[in-house]
Amino acid sequence: MSVSLLGTLLLSLAILASLGMSVAGLVPARSPRMTALAGTASMACFLAILGAFGILMSAYAATDLSLLNVYLNSHSLKPLVYKLTGTWANHEGSLLLWLLVLAAFGAAMAFAPGKKDEERRIALGVQGLLTLSFLLFTLLTSSPFVSYPANWPTPIDGQGLNPLLQDPGLAIHPPTLYVGYVGLSAVFSFTIAALVRGELGRAWARTVRPFLLFAWAALTLGIGLGAWWAYYELGWGGFWFWDPVENASLMPWLAATALLHCVMVVERREVLKPWCAALAIIAFGASLLGAFLVRSGIVTSVHAFANDPERGVFLLLISALFTGGGFILFAMRGGALVKDAAFEPVSREGALVLNNLLFAVLLFTVFLGTFWPTVMEVSSGTRISVGPPYYNLMAAPLALAMAATLAFGLLIPWKKRGRGAWKKPYAIILGGGLLGALVLTFVLKGSAYAYMGFAAAILILGGVIADLARKAGLPGNAPGAALQRLGSVRPASWGAVLSHTGLALLLLGATASSVFQAETRAVIGPGESLSIRGLTIEYETRLATRGRNYIAEMDRFKVRKDGRAIETLYPSRRYYPAADQATTEVAIVRHGLGNLYLASANGQGLGDKRIVRAYVHPLIHVLWGGTILVALGGFVAAFAPLRREPSRAQAPGAQGAPA
Structure with a gap:
């Protein structure tokens, strides 16, 4: 049996299984x-x-x-690791990976703890419909198992993979991102089941929380890996450009972050249920919208998988069917969820509502900036560009407001404003954070963006420290008793501590590496040099080398500090004959907690001279470390034991062990 026929047969069997899953889950039979x-x-x-x-x-x-997909996207001379990762480095293969993750979450849902059989059955039915839709889309428009045409010339070697994608970062970035995107489908399916039954409460929250945390953490890690890849591979000296496809991953992350905090409130207090239902639909809808963006051709990006409007229409129909259907159901059944217990505005619930509103504003800001150029072009034929100035102007103040609200929410009790014990520490954090950021910005001669970034990082870190002090019973407890109390803190709470700390470091690193970066450009020949931030970079010579499937030209640079050689760098240019494409490979070396980043290029008529760009990005490693901490905190919380359900005699807001 041919590979093409066997692959198609297995996908056909998957269609039958997903159809059975849908029928068994959605027929009205208890x-x-x-x-x-x-x-x-x-x-x-x-x-x-x-x-x-x-x-x-x-x-x-x-x-x-014998497979057309392999011929178009691989080559016999490619290293094995890039042959394997080439499986998902194209539209058809990546769609099969999407299906694999979607089916994996469907199987995991069948064993999810703590959910009533009827609601689990309906959720599996919805997940089956999703899987069936994407299977049909794959087999009808995007099958990776199409045979190489018999009337074409006999293939000797494939056409090769885009050289930019032959990279270790791209080996793990798409799978990680897909786990985040598609993981939100499980939350969506359980939410639809809860809306159908009108029972979205603590049991629902306990069921979706591990799925949501795992997907959110994977999405965080995937976005971070994408930024890291763009930083060292694309050669433009930055890590985030507010590219439409970058925004396509950020939008579900923002919605999922807001949803995550809402789920926590439902689990603890059984309030904000309509918020949860709406955010669950929005988060997965944003994931579907992202799939449409990267595969429809309506935006141009190095991250895009395809440029096919016809296939984009199919994806748009899938997105409209499930997102629109979810909102119609929410409109019909959401009113039954409005039975929330009252809580004071000045409470942890109030802080979470305010933070969710801020997340919603930022989400709309990103959505508007991403799609407005397309709307303008379609409606009036006018081409406009929405770039970093718009996003930075809107995102920086919102980030500061979110940080202030987050610190407030960490200190104030649930349900009520308490005895006011939170007021003094919060005043210290707020005043100290705003003043400290002002002094830091003044000393470093930074901009308003620097002030807002520093202030946001300090406020979040201050809130985390104050929260840990509260959990430890400080001030007041002896060191031994404080450590004992911290030892009784639930693993899920430690996950939150890691994520919030990572967020503070991420903001600090992003602010420092963007606002305070140094950049210099020069045309220099052998023996000549340029200087940047106390470093002298001398161009020594040109070297030629080759890899398995490319030819490379390297430039050797000596980096000196105070006259002493400290590093040798080799930025290069590669040419891939199979793909007839060239790439620029930058050289990066650690410089304190930052990086020295060097790129060189040829120029017409320059002879032995090189166009050299050098950057110093301070605290860039703090940014990467913060991203890892944010994701790690999500994974820790995802695998943490569920909180014990309170007894009927216990008040929902009762305090027990430090959380």
């Missing part, structure tokens, strides 16, 4: 057997797609040119 049938079908669907994905990856590893 039967444990139907729930079990939906769960079995979800596992069968996952195994069929896993088999198809394994076959495609094997074809890439062997450079099996």
